[in-house]
Amino acid sequence: MSKNLYQQRRRSLSGIQSANLDDAQLRALIGELLDAGIHGLSFSPYVEGQGPGTQLTTDQIKQRLAIIAPHVRWVRTFACTDGHELIPAIAKERGIKTMVGVWIDDDTERNEIELATAIDIAKAGHADIVAVGNEVMLRGELSEDRLISYINRVREAVPDVPVGYVDAYFKFVDHPAVTEACDVILANCYPFWEGYPAEHVLAYMKDMYWRARNAANGKPVIISETGWPDKGTPTEAAQPSRRNAMTYFINAYQWAEQDNIDIIYFSAFDEAWKIQDEGDVGAYWGLWDADGNPKYT
Secondary structure (H helix, E strand, O other): OOHHHHHHHHHHHOOOOHHHOOHHHHHHHHHHHHHHOEEEEEOOOOOOOOOOOOOOOHHHHHHHHHHHHHHEEEEEOOOOOOOHHHHHHHHHHOOOEEEEEEOOOOOHHHHHHHHHHHHHHHHOOOOOEEEEEEOHHHHOOOOHHHHHHHHHHHHHHOOOOOEEEEEEOOHHHHOHHHHHHOOEEEEEOOOOOOOOOHHHHHHHHHHHHHHHHHHHOOOOEEEEEOOOOOOOOOEOOEOOOHHHHHHHHHHHHHHHHHHOOOEEEOOOEOOHHHHHHHOHHHHOOOOEOOOOOEOOO
């Protein structure tokens, strides 16, 4: 389906008030939104029992990508090692654009491999955006100067490909030098992790986005992650539930269409390995379950 047809279909679905719908109607609306096509999804092709350090194969990537490919125009990857570097070329074969993630942290040796591979992917024409780093300032893993040096290195190597950095929206306010180094601002916006109640989250997410946009000084801003889990332990007033997850998805994409916002939703699949870092709730952010079955349609 062409971009114009996507937009026409999505516009026809905007403005439907999800708060007034029962669960069956919510499921139907999510099905229509996915059939019409959303901007993008965070994509890790792990299956049950796998996680970071698993060596991914071409066949597995193709199988997992085939599940979401009819519903997205972009995928976001998170690394350029352990087989993740194969994803961009495979996505391109299916006509899907890529935000290629470069995983950097305090392991400088691995950082060099990630950066070099990302540059090769971009030079091969398989990257539409390169995202150098994911929340390394939030985790305190790198200095601002080191992060900027990595961003600049990729920008200089592939000047025709937009280069950005992914972090929580407020980090672009707190670190203007990093914001200045980016071609595009990639802001993670999670009302859930800030404990916000589900009935007010859309207004709160809009505020997150506008704080990043104001810091961007005219540069494009993409919401590089947002989502809501359907199971697990609450974060303060933020309650995981099937209905809250469905409503959040619908509201996010209706707003995205109305205000022309690009959102990379988190995430394609449930990933059990995230429990070790995020608690039980970490396993339940996918639009599809760990076996690749749709959760809400």
